[in-house]
Amino acid sequence: xxxxxxxxxxxxxxxxxxxxxxxxxxxxxxxxxxxxxxxxxxxxxxxxxxxxxxxxxxxxxxxxxxxxxxxxxxxxxxxxxxxxxxxxxxxxxxxxxxxxxxxxxxxxxxxxxxxxxxxxxxxxxxxxxxxxxxxxxxxxxxxxxxxxxxxxxxxxxxxxxxxxxxxxxxxxxxxxxxxxxxxxxxxxxxxxxxxxxxxxxxxxxxxxxxxxxxxxxxxxxxxxxxxxxxxxxxxxxxxxxxxxxxxxxxxxxxxxxxxxxxxxxxxxxxxxxxxxxxxxxxxxxxxxxxxxxxxxxxxxxxxxxxxxxxxxx
Amino acid sequence: xxxxxxxxxxxxxxxxxxxxxxxxxxxxxxxxxxxxxxxxxxxxxxxxxxxxxxxxxxxxxxxxxxxxxxxxxxxxxxxxxxxxxxxxxxxxxxxxxxxxxxxxxxxxxxxxxxxxxxxxxxxxxxxxxxxxxxxxxxxxxxxxxxxxxxxxxxxxxxxxxxxxxxxxxxxxxxxxxxxxxxxxxxxxxxxxxxxxxxxxxxxxxxxxxxxxxxxxxxxxxxxxxxxxxxxxxxxxxxxxxxxxxxxxxxxxxxxxxxxxxxxxxxxxxxxxxxxxxxxxxxxxxxxxxxxxxxxxxxxxxxxxxxxxxxxxxxxxxxxxxxxxxxxxxxxxxxxxxxxxxxxxxxxxxxxxxxxxxxxxxxxxxxxxxxxxxxxxxxxxx
Numbered sequence: 001x002x003x004x005x006x007x008x009x010x011x012x013x014x015x016x017x018x019x020x021x022x023x024x025x026x027x028x029x030x031x032x033x034x035x036x037x038x039x040x041x042x043x044x045x046x047x048x049x050x051x052x053x054x055x056x057x058x059x060x061x062x063x064x065x066x067x068x069x070x071x072x073x074x075x076x077x078x079x080x081x082x083x084x085x086x087x088x089x090x091x092x093x094x095x096x097x098x099x100x101x102x103x104x105x106x107x108x109x110x111x112x113x114x115x116x117x118x119x120x121x122x123x124x125x126x127x128x129x130x131x132x133x134x135x136x137x138x139x140x141x142x143x144x145x146x147x148x149x150x151x152x153x154x155x156x157x158x159x160x161x162x163x164x165x166x167x168x169x170x171x172x173x174x175x176x177x178x179x180x181x182x183x184x185x186x187x188x189x190x191x192x193x194x195x196x197x198x199x200x201x202x203x204x205x206x207x208x209x210x211x212x213x214x215x216x217x218x219x220x221x222x223x224x225x226x227x228x229x230x231x232x233x234x235x236x237x238x239x240x241x242x243x244x245x246x247x248x249x250x251x252x253x254x255x256x257x258x259x260x261x262x263x264x265x266x267x268x269x270x271x272x273x274x275x276x277x278x279x280x281x282x283x284x285x286x287x288x289x290x291x292x293x294x295x296x297x298x299x300x301x302x303x304x305x306x307x308x309x310x311x312x313x
Numbered sequence: 314x315x316x317x318x319x320x321x322x323x324x325x326x327x328x329x330x331x332x333x334x335x336x337x338x339x340x341x342x343x344x345x346x347x348x349x350x351x352x353x354x355x356x357x358x359x360x361x362x363x364x365x366x367x368x369x370x371x372x373x374x375x376x377x378x379x380x381x382x383x384x385x386x387x388x389x390x391x392x393x394x395x396x397x398x399x400x401x402x403x404x405x406x407x408x409x410x411x412x413x414x415x416x417x418x419x420x421x422x423x424x425x426x427x428x429x430x431x432x433x434x435x436x437x438x439x440x441x442x443x444x445x446x447x448x449x450x451x452x453x454x455x456x457x458x459x460x461x462x463x464x465x466x467x468x469x470x471x472x473x474x475x476x477x478x479x480x481x482x483x484x485x486x487x488x489x490x491x492x493x494x495x496x497x498x499x500x501x502x503x504x505x506x507x508x509x510x511x512x513x514x515x516x517x518x519x520x521x522x523x524x525x526x527x528x529x530x531x532x533x534x535x536x537x538x539x540x541x542x543x544x545x546x547x548x549x550x551x552x553x554x555x556x557x558x559x560x561x562x563x564x565x566x567x568x569x570x571x572x573x574x575x576x577x578x579x580x581x582x583x584x585x586x587x588x589x590x591x592x593x594x595x596x597x598x599x600x601x602x603x604x605x606x607x608x609x610x611x612x613x614x615x616x617x618x619x620x621x622x623x624x625x626x627x628x629x630x631x632x633x634x635x636x637x638x639x640x641x642x643x644x645x646x647x648x649x650x651x652x653x654x655x656x657x658x659x660x661x662x663x664x665x666x667x668x669x670x671x672x673x674x675x676x677x678x679x680x681x682x683x684x685x686x687x688x689x690x691x692x693x694x
Contacts (some may be wrong), residue, residue, distance in 0.1 A: 102519070102520075102521040102544070102545060103519055103520075103521070106490060106494065106519075106520045106521065106544060107490075107494055107496075109486075109490065109544075110487065110490035110491060110494055110496050111496070113483060113486065113487030113490065113491075114487065114491065114496050114497070114500070117483065117484060117487055117662075119487050119488070119491055119496065119497060119653065119655065120496065120497045120500045120501075122654070122655035122656060122658065123497045123653050123654050123655060124497075124501075125655075125656060126642055126654040126655060126656055127647045127654065129644075129647070131639075131640040131642065131656045132640055138389075138661050138662060138663045138666065139658070139661060139662050139663075140662055140663060140664070141479070141480055141483070141662040141663070141664035141665060142483045142487075143479035143480070143482075143483055144479075144664075161543055162540075162543045162544055164543065165539055165540045165542065165543035165544075166479075166483065166540060167479075261508075262508040262509045262512075263509050264503055264508065264509075266506070268504075269503075269504040269506075270504075275496065275500050276500055276503040276504060277496065277499050277500060277503065277514075278499055278502060278503050278508040278513065278514045280494065280495075280499060280514060280516075280517065283494075283514070283516050283517055284493075284494070284516055284517050284518050284519040285516045285517075285518060285519070286518065286519040287519055288516060
């Protein structure tokens with residue numbers, strides 16, 4: 001299969017890159033000085049695109065690659081892929097569901113604990129050598145807090161299961177109520193926010209969910225509420241979030257994603273009730289390898305005319 | 314004087330930024346308290362003082378509860394934080410008299426003592442109070458109370474019960490996720506602006522499926538196990554004795570436990586037997602992919618050996634709330650990104666202070682109503 005051209009959208013994982021290089025003719029898009037020139041010269045050689053949460057296959061790229069057959073995303077999120085365009089052109093799309101569910105859910109809980117119990121600040125305090133006759137503020141108990149989940153898919157359910165072990169009552173917002181689920185349903189995100197202590201974003205990013213956490217939701221969550229975002233940056237109106245945190249209108253936040261990664265609003269750097277992570281939701285050795293294997297597996301299945309492992313389109 | 318007292322003396326002067334003020338849930342435990350060595354001191358959210366309450370408080374027919382030294386909760390939340398309409402406080406520390414004289418003067422009035430742990434309840438004190446029937450403490454540890462004298466006199470003792478177990482367990486789990494997923498280290502990275510300048514942060518390690526070994530399956534250990542079970546971890550433990558009804562694997566000694574787990578969580582009491590329980594042999598058995606979390610007591614771990622292992626990369630990482638010589642922390646740890654530390658505050662949440670205070674008041678009220686204590690401490694043996 002080493003004559004099959006695969007375009008890797010950006011650096012994402014050296015094991016994946018290595019494997020793609022071994023099995024296919026790999027084009028590294030980020031190393032190309034002139035992208036349009038590159039596409040014009042190589043358009044007939046590229047049959048697959050491998051993308052991730054940062055870069056995928058938008059309409060423009062799809063149009064530029066007439067031989068494109070499959071887009072395999074190194075992520076579960078599909079917001080960087082023009083799914084409609086792919087469907088229109090009969091291009092297959094795959095992602096990496098399930099293998100990363102646990103890691104993302106673990107991180108969501110980790111962020112909740114870090115924000116409420118001020119783990120990062122405590123660590124900073126000890127490292128500063130100030131723990132002599134010093135003092136430290138009381139933190140907030142996590143057990144028993146009301147957790148509200150936006151989006152009760154695989155990741156949302158995994159977060160709920162973990163939070164329940166801490167005796168946290170669970171409530172959720174979803175496009176439709178799930179009759180088989182015992183958690184409390186709220187028909188709007190504002191209502192959910194008004195009734196929970198910790199609000200976590202766990203839904204896919206689509207046109208409808210863009211800025212699903214807006215000023216009204218942030219106000220409803222309030223000065224004692226905490227926002228956790230392990231979804232996508234654009235789920236949250238970031239400037240609104242920043243001003244709410246800076247002005248103490250929101251109690252705290254744990255954020256793994258941002259609107260314009262890797263740029264993070266610097267106003268957040270000095271806030272001890274905010275924990276910031278560099279998009280590491282699925283960032284473990286074990287899971288990234290499993291994701292890479294899934295990408296390779298999907299590509300091989302496609303080119304060997306076998307059923308795709310995790311097709312979306 | 315405990316570091317906590319020093320710490321809280323400064324605390325009351327500062328503005329407190331509590332994240333969330335929930336309505337406290339009273340927790341009542343009708344079982345024997347576990348005697349554990351945690352430096353817990355309780356405090357209580359102020360109850361609304363109506364003028365009716367006020368006048369009842371000044372009635373001289375309410376029974377007296379003696380307080381020897383101001384508890385941390387008074388410093389944090391004011392003198393009326395632990396008020397009750399069923400009894401009143403006699404504050405020894407407000408009197409100019411030396412304690413023995415003060416006690417002699419009030420000998421006939423004092424039926425109960427409230428100790429936060431900062432003031433010892435000695436045999437001498439007990440002997441000066443012929444009507445003493447109850448000693449109640451918000452401290453997890455009981456070594457500040459002369460239990461032998463209490464037993465001899467038939468004085469009941471009530472403690473903190475298991476109210477603090479959830480917070481301890483939450484800290485332990487928080488530490489484990491933090492160490493494996495590098496939360497504190499990555500947060501530092503982002504806040505230094507390094508994500509945009511230096512790129513992606515190194516990968517962490519998956520928690521799901523990890524083998525977790527709990528040292529001491531008491532109340533706290535059980536809460537830790539319950540939580541980590543939900544993350545898909547497999548739980549095993551070592552305890553003084555095997556617990557017949559638990560679904561977790563028992564190992565007869567800590568070395569074997571360490572050899573068969575990826576993360577060791579210390580949840581036991583500090584005793585003569587558990588001093589330096591976690592030693593070179595245990596750490597070696599834990600191995601280079603192993604993590605150790607200590608939310609119990611510093612001296613349970615051979616700290617020098619732990620530091621050496623961490624510096625040399627002989628274990629994967631550590632989460633530490635406690636140290637052998639607090640507040641001194643080995644400076645070698647400050648440079649390590651695979652270590653997460655906190656200043657002995659695993660139970661210091663607003664809610665626990667409130668809950669402990671409610672529990673303490675509840676115990677005293679039960680005593681004066683001739684009802685069973687909520688969290689009696691067994692003085693047998």
